[in-house]
Amino acid sequence: MKTTVIKTTDLPKAFLEVHPHNLYLYCKAYASGLRANTAQTKNRSAVSGGGKKPWAQKGGGRARAGSLRSPIFVGGGVAFGPSTNKNYDQKVNKKQKKLALYHALAELAANERLFVVDAVAIESGKTKDALAFVNGLEQRDVLVVKEMIDDKTFLAFRNLQNAYLVEANELNAYLAAAYHSVVIEKAVFDKLTKEA
Numbered sequence: 052m053k054t055t056v057i058k059t060t061d062l063p064k065a066f067l068e069v070h071p072h073n074l075y076l077y078c079k080a081y082a083s084g085l086r087a088n089t090a091q092t093k094n095r096s097a098v099s100g101g102g103k104k105p106w107a108q109k110g111g112g113r114a115r116a117g118s119l120r121s122p123i124f125v126g127g128g129v130a131f132g133p134s135t136n137k138n139y140d141q142k143v144n145k146k147q148k149k150l151a152l153y154h155a156l157a158e159l160a161a162n163e164r165l166f167v168v169d170a171v172a173i174e175s176g177k178t179k180d181a182l183a184f185v186n187g188l189e190q191r192d193v194l195v196v197k198e199m200i201d202d203k204t205f206l207a208f209r210n211l212q213n214a215y216l217v218e219a220n221e222l223n224a225y226l227a228a229a230y231h232s233v234v235i236e237k238a239v240f241d242k243l244t245k246e247a
Contacts, residue, residue: 069154077151080141081225092132151224164232173207181207194230
C-alpha cells in the first residue's frame with residue numbers, strides 16, 4: 052500500500068480559509084449529543100409520604116408546615132434537581148459540519164499527519180497485518196477511513212487499540228480532531244477535495 056503524506060499545498064483553498072470556531076462548535080454539539088442524560092432526582096410530588104399536616108398551623112410557636120416531604124425537611128423532595136426530560140442536543144448546520152471537517156483535515160495536513168493510500172485492505176484478516184500497517188506510519192494513533200469496509204479488513208482492525216476503522220460516510224470533524232493522525236483512501240480523499 053503506497054502511502055502519501057498530504058501537505059496544506061495539496062488541499063483546495065476552501066480547506067484553508069475556514070475559521071477554527073466552526074470546529075469548536077461542531078465538537079461541542081457532538082459531545083453534547085453523547086450525554087447520557089440519566090441524572091434524575093425526585094421532587095416533592097414524587098417522594099412518598101407526607102400526606103398529613105405535621106403540626107397545627109397556629110399555636111405551636113413553629114413555622115407553618117403542610118408536608119414533611121417539603122425540600123426543607125430531611126427525606127423531602129429535591130428542589131430544582133436534574134430530570135431526564137432535558138434535551139442537550141445542539142443544532143449544527145450542514146454547511147458548518149462540512150467546514151468543521153475541512154478545518155480538522157487542514158490542521159492535520161499542516162502538521163503532516165494526514166495520509167492518503169490507494170486502498171486499505173487486509174486480505175488475510177489478521178490483526179498482526181493491520182498492526183504492521185499502523186506501526187509503519189509511526190503515529191500515536193490512527194483513524195482509518197475506508198470507502199466500504201469489507202469483512203476481512205474489519206476483523207483485522209477490530210482489536211487494535213491505536214487504530215479505528217470507519218467508512219467514508221461516518222467520517223466527521225470530531226473523529227478527525229480526536230485522533231493524532233488520519234489515513235484516507237484516495238477515492239474518499241478525491242471526493243472530499245472535489246466537493247470543496
